[in-house]
Structures are given as C-alpha cells and as structure tokens.
Amino acid sequence: MKKALKQRILKSVLAASVVVSALYLPTAPVSAASDDKAAPVVREDIYGAPATGANANAPLVALPEHEEPRKPLPGEPTEPDSSSWGYDVKTGKFTHPKYTPDNEGPQPFNGSLPYLDQNQYLKNTKVEAFYPYVAGYGHSWQTSFDLDGRRYLYDYETNQYNLFDITDPLNAKHITTKWFDTKVEHQFGPLNVKYNKTLDKNLAVQCYEVPRYGKITNKYLNPKEVDTIREWKMLRGFRIYEVNGPNWTDWKVLSETPLDSSTYDPSKPQQGSGCQDIPVYSGDQYLFVAGAPNDSYANTEYKTYLYSGAQIAYDISDPTKPKQLDIWSVPGQIKGEEADYNKNPRAGNKTSWMGSRMPLFIPKTVEEGGKYGYAAMGGFGFYVVDITDPANMKTVSHIDMPMSYTGTEGDNIDVSKVETTGMVYYSGYPLSEDCHEPYKEIYAIDVRDPKNPKIATTLERPTPPKDAPFTDYCQRRGSFGPKRTGYAEVQPGTPSQKYMPYSFYNAGMQMFDLTTPDKPTIAAYFVPKMAGELTDDEGNKYFNDQSDPVHGIFVEWDRNLIWVFSGHGMYVVSSPLLGEPVKGMPQAGLQVADAKGELATDSQPFTRDGATMVPLRSVFEKLGLTVSWDAAANKITGKKDELTLELIVGEKFVTVNGEKKETAAATIVEGGRAFVSLKTIADAAGVKAEWNNKAKTVVISSK
Numbered sequence: 001m002k003k004a005l006k007q008r009i010l011k012s013v014l015a016a017s018v019v020v021s022a023l024y025l026p027t028a029p030v031s032a033a034s035d036d037k038a039a040p041v042v043r044e045d046i047y048g049a050p051a052t053g054a055n056a057n058a059p060l061v062a063l064p065e066h067e068e069p070r071k072p073l074p075g076e077p078t079e080p081d082s083s084s085w086g087y088d089v090k091t092g093k094f095t096h097p098k099y100t101p102d103n104e105g106p107q108p109f110n111g112s113l114p115y116l117d118q119n120q121y122l123k124n125t126k127v128e129a130f131y132p133y134v135a136g137y138g139h140s141w142q143t144s145f146d147l148d149g150r151r152y153l154y155d156y157e158t159n160q161y162n163l164f165d166i167t168d169p170l171n172a173k174h175i176t177t178k179w180f181d182t183k184v185e186h187q188f189g190p191l192n193v194k195y196n197k198t199l200d201k202n203l204a205v206q207c208y209e210v211p212r213y214g215k216i217t218n219k220y221l222n223p224k225e226v227d228t229i230r231e232w233k234m235l236r237g238f239r240i241y242e243v244n245g246p247n248w249t250d251w252k253v254l255s256e257t258p259l260d261s262s263t264y265d266p267s268k269p270q271q272g273s274g275c276q277d278i279p280v281y282s283g284d285q286y287l288f289v290a291g292a293p294n295d296s297y298a299n300t301e302y303k304t305y306l307y308s309g310a311q312i313a314y315d316i317s318d319p320t321k322p323k324q325l326d327i328w329s330v331p332g333q334i335k336g337e338e339a340d341y342n343k344n345p346r347a348g349n350k351t352s353w354m355g356s357r358m359p360l361f362i363p364k365t366v367e368e369g370g371k372y373g374y375a376a377m378g379g380f381g382f383y384v385v386d387i388t389d390p391a392n393m394k395t396v397s398h399i400d401m402p403m404s405y406t407g408t409e410g411d412n413i414d415v416s417k418v419e420t421t422g423m424v425y426y427s428g429y430p431l432s433e434d435c436h437e438p439y440k441e442i443y444a445i446d447v448r449d450p451k452n453p454k455i456a457t458t459l460e461r462p463t464p465p466k467d468a469p470f471t472d473y474c475q476r477r478g479s480f481g482p483k484r485t486g487y488a489e490v491q492p493g494t495p496s497q498k499y500m501p502y503s504f505y506n507a508g509m510q511m512f513d514l515t516t517p518d519k520p521t522i523a524a525y526f527v528p529k530m531a532g533e534l535t536d537d538e539g540n541k542y543f544n545d546q547s548d549p550v551h552g553i554f555v556e557w558d559r560n561l562i563w564v565f566s567g568h569g570m571y572v573v574s575s576p577l578l579g580e581p582v583k584g585m586p587q588a589g590l591q592v593a594d595a596k597g598e599l600a601t602d603s604q605p606f607t608r609d610g611a612t613m614v615p616l617r618s619v620f621e622k623l624g625l626t627v628s629w630d631a632a633a634n635k636i637t638g639k640k641d642e643l644t645l646e647l648i649v650g651e652k653f654v655t656v657n658g659e660k661k662e663t664a665a666a667t668i669v670e671g672g673r674a675f676v677s678l679k680t681i682a683d684a685a686g687v688k689a690e691w692n693n694k695a696k697t698v699v700i701s702s703k
Contacts, residue, residue, distance in 0.1 A: 047089050047111040049469040058115040059531055059543045061477050065105035073220055075348035077101045077405070087111030092471030096439040100432065102303060102351060102406050107436035111475050116530035116546050121465050121508070124524035128561070128581060129170045129572040132534065133177075135162050137567055138547060141278060142554040143490045145193035145202060145243070149606035149670075151492075151585060152246045153554070155565065158187045158211075163247060169561055169572050170583055176247060186234060186266075189275070192490050193243055194283030195693040196319075200664075200679060201610045202243035203319055204251060205287060207275030208235045216304045220350060229306055230295075235264055236274030238289060240319045242610070254319045259293045259312065261324060271295045273307035277358040278487045283693055284367040286325075286390050287314040290356035293327055296335045300354040301346060301379070308333040308355030311375055313390035328393040330380050344379060351405045352379040361424070361488070363415040366390055372450055374424055376410040379403075382426055382443075384450045396450050404438040407431045407481075414485045416495035422448035423456065423517050425500065430481035433547050435474035440481040442502070444517065459520045462507045477530065478547045479505040486553045493558025493586070494695075499523065499577050501562050503553040506530065509564050511575065524575050532568025544568045558586040558696065589697035592622040596697075603673055605691060605698060611665035612691045613675040614698050616647070623685060623700065636667065636674055645684050647676060654684045 051058055072078050077099045085097040086109050094111070120127075134140075136157035144153045150167040152175075159180050165173040180188050191206035210232055216225040237258040241251035256264040260271040273292040280288040292298070292307035300308040310329035316322045332341030333355055346352040355378050364370030366387055373393075375383040384396040401410060407430045414425040427442040442459040464470055473480045483503040488495070501511045508527030512520045528550065531543045544567035554563040559582035564571040574581040587598045588605050599605070603615035616636060620627050625638035625645070634649040646655040647667045653660050661684070665677040678698070682689040689700045 047087065047475070049113055049475075051115050052469075054118040054529075055115055055469065058118045060115050061108070061113070061546060062106060064108060072101060073350050076350045087472065087475065094435060094472040094474040096435055096437070096474075098438060099403075100406050100437045103432050103436055105433060106477070107432060107434040108477075109434060109474075111470075111472075112434060113470060113475055113477055116543070117469065117476055118529045118531075119468065120529055121468065121525065121527040123465070124511070124577055125509075125526040125573050125575045127526070127571055128574050128583075129172065130569055131164075131172055131174070131572075132532070132569040133162050133164075133174060134534065134544065134567060134569060135160055135565075136551070137544065139551050140565055141190045142487065142552065142563065142565070143191050143193060143278070144492060144554070144556070146492075146585075147202065147243065147246055147607055149585065149604055150246075153563070154191070154248075155570065156188055158182075158189060161188055161248065165246070167585055168583065169556075169559065169581075172572075178249070188248075190278040192279050192281045194281055195607070195612070195691060196283045197690050197693075198284075198317075199319075199610075200612055200677075200691075202607055203254075203281075203283070204241040204243050205238055205279045205281045205316075206241065207238045207277065207279050207289060207291075209274035209276050209291065210234070210236060210307075213304050216306070218303045219306060220303065226306065231269050233266060233269050234274070235266075236260065236270040236272050236291075237264070238275045238279060238287075238322075240316065240322065242319075244610075255322055257314075257322045259289070259291050261293070272297065273305075273309060276309050276356060278489060280359045280362055280489050281316075282365045282367065282489075284365060285315060285317050286366050287316045287322065288312070288359045288362065288373070288387075288390075289314070290359040292355070297329065297333055297355070298335055299333050299337065299341045301348070301350050301352045302354070303350060305353070309357065311356060311360050311373070311385065311393065313387070313393060315390070325391040326393050328375075328385060328395075330377055330383065330395070330398075332380065345403060346379040346405070349405065353408055353410075354379045357408070357411045360385060360387065361413040361415045362387065363418045372396065372447075374413045374415055374418075374447070376413050376426060378408070378410045379405075381410060382413075382445060382453070384447060384453055397453050399445065399453055399455065401426070401443070402441075404428060404440060407437040407440055409440075412482075412484045414488070414500060416485075416488055417497055417500070417514060418447060420497050421514070421517055422446055423514070425459070425485070427482045427484075429483045430479045430505065433479055434477060435480055442482050444520065446517075457518050457520070459512055460522050462504060462510050462522060462525065473507045476506045478549055480507060481505060483551060484553075486555050491555050491557060492696075493556060495555070495557050496578060499575075501553055501555055503550050503564070505551065506549050508550045509553050509562060509573065511577065513577075524577055526562075526564060526571065526573045528564065528566050528571060529568075532566070534568055558582070586696060589695065590618060590622060590700075591697050592700045593702075595622070597622075599698070606675075608668075609665060611677040611679065613665070613668065613677055614681070614691075616667065616674040616676045619676075619681060619698065619700070620645075623687070625685075643685070647674075647680075649674065654680055656684050 080097045087094045135155040153164045153166045155162045163175040189208040193204045240254045258270045271294040276290040290309045313325040314322045360373030362373045373385045373387045381401045382399040386394040409428040428440045444456045446456045447453045504510045511524040513523035552565040560578040562573045605614045620638040625640045638645040652666045663680045678689045
C-alpha cells in the first residue's frame with residue numbers, strides 16, 4: 001500500500017526513456033570502441049534482452065526518480081554495499097540485499113528490462129474473462145456477497161469502489177463506480193458482508209482507518225504532519241449496516257463505533273488508528289478487528305504511521321450496540337513499555353512496521369468451537385492467541401521471525417489448511433521496486449502443538465518460464481514477492497486443502513501445491529503482462545503504473561475461479577487443479593435431519609427484504625408434505641397426516657390447520673416457482689429452519 005496510487009502516464013517520458021534507459025541497461029551486448037582492425041569485444045557482464053515479439057512495441061519503463069539524497073536518521077539503515085547484491089549475468093540469478101532503507105520509485109540494476117514485458121505466462125491455468133476496471137494502483141480490497149439469487153463483487157479503495165454483478169463470471173456487469181471526496185464525505189473502507197441467521201438479514205461491517213500514507217511523509221522530521229493525523233476528523237472504528245441491496249448507498253447504518261470507546265462525533269477527532277483492514281465477522285455473535293484503540297499504542301518505527309495496532313474483540317449480538325470485550329496486545333506496543341520494546345532488534349531502525357496490519361486469522365469461529373486465532377504483528381512476529389473466551393484473549397505462544405526490512409514484515413497468515421494439516425503460512429510483502437529490499441519469504445509454520453509452533457520450511461521462490469526474456473522476476477521491473485492469498489473471511493466456499501493461490505506482484509498469481517507440507521511446490525501460475533492501456537474519464541489513453549502489476553487475488557472456492565487484480569484490469573482465471581469452473585451460481589443444498597441433497601438450479605434460495613426465501617415445493621416435499629396448487633385462488637396447500645398448511649401468493653400469512661397466522665414475508669413466485677421465507681416454514685411446521693451461509697445449505701431439523 002505504500003505504492004503511490006497515482007497513475008504513471010508514460011507517454012510523457014517515453015522519448016526520454018529511450019535515451020536514459022541505455023545508460024543503465026543496454027538492450028544488446030555492448031562492444032568496446034575500436035578501430036577497423038581490432039576485433040569487437042563483447043561485454044559478458046552486461047545483460048541484454050532485445051524487445052522482440054510481444055515486446056516489439058512495449059512501453060518503456062518510467063525513469064528513476066532523481067531526488068537529493070536524504071541523510072539517514074540515527075539508527076536508520078543505509079544503502080548496502082553494491083557488491084553484496086544484484087544480478088549475476090552468468091547464473092541468471094538475483095541476490096537480494098540483506099537490508100535497505102525505505103525507497104520509492106524505480107531502482108534499476110544491470111539486468112533490469114528497459115521495457116514493460118507484454119508477454120503473458122500460464123501454467124495449469126486458463127483466462128476465462130477480462131474486465132478493464134481498476135479500483136486501486138498497488139492495492140485494492142475485494143468483497144463479495146449473494147443477494148436475491150445473484151452474486152455481487154466490490155473492488156475498492158478508500159476513495160472509490162467499483163460494483164459488479166458477477167452472477168455470470170464470464171459476462172460480469174459493471175453496475176456503478178463511486179468516488180469519495182473526503183473533503184465533504186467520509187471515506188470508504190474494507191468491509192465484510194455476512195448473513196445473520198438470528199436476524200435473518202445480511203449485515204455489513206465496514207472499517208475505517210487513518211491514512212497510512214500521503215498525510216505523513218516522515219513523522220521524525222515533520223511534526224506538523226503528525227498534528228494533521230492527530231486532528232483528522234473521521235470515524236476511527238467501524239460501522240454496521242443492514243444490507244438492503246447491492247449498492248452501498250442503499251444500506252442502512254445500524255451503529256457507528258470508534259475504537260477508542262468514545263461516542264462518535266464527526267466534528268471532533270478521536271484517538272488511535274481506527275480499524276485496520278477487512279474485519280473478521282462470520283454473521284454470528286463475535287467481531288474481531290485490528291487497530292490502535294488510543295494514542296498510547298504508538299511504539300512503531302514506521303515513518304508514515306503513528307500507531308501500533310492491537311487485536312480487539314466485540315460482541316455484536318445487537319448490531320445497534322456493539323460491545324467491546326477485550327484488547328489483546330504484545331509487550332512493547334504501548335507507551336511506557338519501552339523496556340520490552342527495546343528488546344526487539346528492530347527498535348530504533350525508523351523503518352519497521354510494528355504491530356498489526358490485519359485482524360486475527362481465525363480458521364474456525366468461536367461460535368463453532370474454535371480455540372485459536374493467529375496474529376501477524378509486523379516486526380513483533382507471529383503469535384498464537386487463545387480466543388475461546390473473546391472477553392479474555394490470551395497469548396499461547398510466539399515466534400520471533402527473521403528480520404526483513406525495508407518492506408512489510410508480518411502481514412498475512414493463511415490458515416485455510418490448519419484444521420487438516422496443522423500448518424499456517426505467514427508472510428510480509430515488498431514495498432520497493434526492482435527487488436531493492438530483502439526477499440519476503442512465505443514461512444510454513446507448524447502449529448500442531450499450539451504452545452510450541454515451529455517454522456517448518458519456506459515456500460518455493462517463483463522462477464520465470466524458460467521462454468521469458470528474463471531469468472529472474474527481479475528483472476521484470478516493479479515489485480516482486482508475495483502479497484496475500486486473498487481475504488479468507490470474505491471468499492465464498494470451502495478452500496482447497498491441497499492448493500494455495502498467492503498474489504505475487506510482477507509474478508502474477510502463483511499457486512502452491514501443499515500436498516507434501518515440508519516440500520511445497522508451484523503447481524500453477526498466471527502471470528499477465530506488466531502494463532495495459534486504459535482510458536481515463538476524459539477519454540485519454542495511458543498505460544497503468546508498472547510497479548504493482550498484480551496486487552491482489554480473490555478466490556471463489558465454490559466456483560473454482562480466481563479473480564486476479566492487476567493495474568490494468570481484472571482477470572477471471574480457472575485451473576484444472578481446482579476443478580471445472582462453475583459459470584453460474586453455485587447450487588445450494590437442502591438438509592432435512594441427516595438427509596442431504598441439492599436444490600434445482602432454478603430453485604436457489606435468496607434474500608429479499610431481509611428474509612431468506614427458499615423453494616416451497618422442494619422444502620415441503622422433503623418434510624414429507626404433499627403439495628397441491630389452486631390456480632384460481634393462488635393458493636398452495638401442503639398436507640401430512642394431521643398437518644395442513646395453506647399459503648396464498650402475495651399474502652403475509654399462513655393457515656395452519658385452519659388457524660391464520662401472520663408472517664414476516666409474503667409467499668412469492670419467481671420463475672414459475674413459489675418461494676416462502678425460512679421463518680414461515682419454521683413457525684408453520686414446528687421445525688428449526690436455518691440458512692447455513694458458509695455451506696450454502698438450507699438446514700431443517702426438529703426443535
């Protein structure tokens with residue numbers, strides 16, 4: 001996210017790039033000057049990659065940003081010895097520096113391509129569709145949810161969102177784009193939409209955080225910028241909405257909760273960071289968020305951020321009145337804990353992010369009997385947290401992770417396989433271009449003994465295919481390294497227990513085969529071109545920012561599809577390793593007692609006006625009722641033994657053995673099939689009827 005969100009319009013620098021790029025990277029072997037009698041001498045220490053094929057007309061790379069060198073602050077890392085890192089022309093491999101100071105923009109080296117590679121590379125993948133929409137350059141969030149029998153996708157940043165109907169992923173429909181002018185309206189933020197079975201409604205929890213970049217350039221040098229953040233007026237917390245339609249503008253605000261426990265007043269600044277990243281909410285009782293609850297959570301080195309995020313649990317049984325249960329943090333985060341903080345070897349480097357960036361990673365909810373959450377706490381390392389009682393979260397164990405700065409340490413943990421393999425996967429992500437920082441490893445951590453977690457191995461570093469015009473991804477320009485596996489709390493379906501897709505910036509999407517936990521391999525990849533042409537609001541053509549060609553993925557596990565978000569658009573990708581892609585809505589299930597089955601394609605449940613609607617005939621017949629239809633009276637009758645149920649289409653009542661009872665939702669007809677609310681079935685038939693949103697199954701059992 002440190003990447004500038006501006007669009008680098010390359011047309012204005014192409015001519016200059018032609019000249020200057022030759023100064024740091026010839027595109028062909030260089031011969032020494034000589035007279036006619038002397039044989040040419042070829043420089044074997046300079047890499048050459050002629051622009052041929054798809055790259056014949058490739059756009060050139062933006063020029064390095066030439067700025068006056070800044071004197072390092074006390075304790076800040078300096079540039080490493082140039083002989084200790086770089087590209088080896090003979091071996092074709094790049095050695096990362098062990099450490100670097102913060103840096104922005106291109107950092108070319110001998111071996112860097114002077115152009116933006118226009119090739120696309122695939123292994124065990126297929127591009128199903130492409131949509132030229134971009135919400136964020138370098139970063140964006142994604143959230144999807146099902147409503148009224150359709151699936152919607154948000155791709156968004158804090159200043160805008162794009163909303164799509166992706167019911168048919170091969171023919172997705174762009175519904176709207178909204179920009180936010182934060183001078184007059186509140187910013188947007190990462191959100192999670194879940195079905196709440198108790199309320200029989202879809203609820204959304206949306207987080208809001210102070211800017212990580214842009215408002216502060218260097219807190220150590222610019223106290224006025226620090227004051228700007230302290231005085232920034234916004235909700236530093238979260239809102240809960242009732243989701244009344246696909247578009248955010250139609251949602252109803254149920255509550256506004258600052259993390260500092262104050263009452264939200266838009267005219268007054270609050271304390272703390274606000275709520276970091278996508279909140280963890282399953283649709284049940286508990287909500288987990290990350291963030292600094294007040295200004296005392298401030299021990300962090302990062303130049304552009306004032307806070308050290310903790311982990312916070314809430315009870316939102318009543319979504320209009322969230323109740324804070326507990327704040328969990330690690331020794332050294334809070335002012336006054338400097339003795340603990342200074343034990344960390346990163347203390348004083350004025351570079352490392354210390355504290356949370358994302359909420360706890362929870363593989364099994366507390367409501368389902370889950371015991372543990374896993375915390376990536378930046379430079380503080382990896383933690384196992386006991387969440388059995390969210391009002392009393394406890395540290396179980398901790399690993400001090402290897403240092404890797406500049407760049408983000410301790411950002412993401414994939415916990416989707418831990419219940420079956422005992423392994424979680426921990427990573428940071430790069431912030432610099434051209435690999436001008438240590439490589440960000442993906443660590444496989446064995447947590448089968450929660451009190452004694454161990455680093456088991458690191459995952460394979462991606463390598464280019466043999467037909468690529470480069471031998472190491474560091475040469476391809478932009479950033480290289482892992483970002484995230486998507487946001488598990490909002491990705492629909494059950495994750496594969498064998499394969500793990502990862503976004504990898506200029507290496508696209510890399511999919512790891514985890515069959516053998518101690519020897520993970522790369523089984524598939526999709527690597528799009530580095531840049532593409534886009535059109536701005538005024539009709540001007542430009543090439544996107546090259547620094548982060550793939551900044552995120554979103555996996556629809558229930559449809560075997562991976563959405564890949566690049567700087568020039570959204571790709572929909574399938575892989576035979578995941579299975580045949582589902583190109584419509586996934587089929588819902590129906591479970592009565594222990595008997596399970598699938599509902600017909602045209603009988604899928606949906607939510608309308610806050611009620612979950614299910615196919616009447618399918619459910620009644622599963623319950624053993626004989627169904628009849630009186631067309632003249634628009635009446636549906638279900639009979640079994642001494643039970644008779646009568647419903648009239650369009651009416652909000654059901655007649656049970658002659659007794660008329662009001663219902664919350666009317667019986668309706670869609671596509672020639674009658675649908676009735678789950679609550680009506682429960683009340684009328686005397687059963688327990690629920691919608692399991694995670695399993696996409698109607699579950700009916702005896703009370």
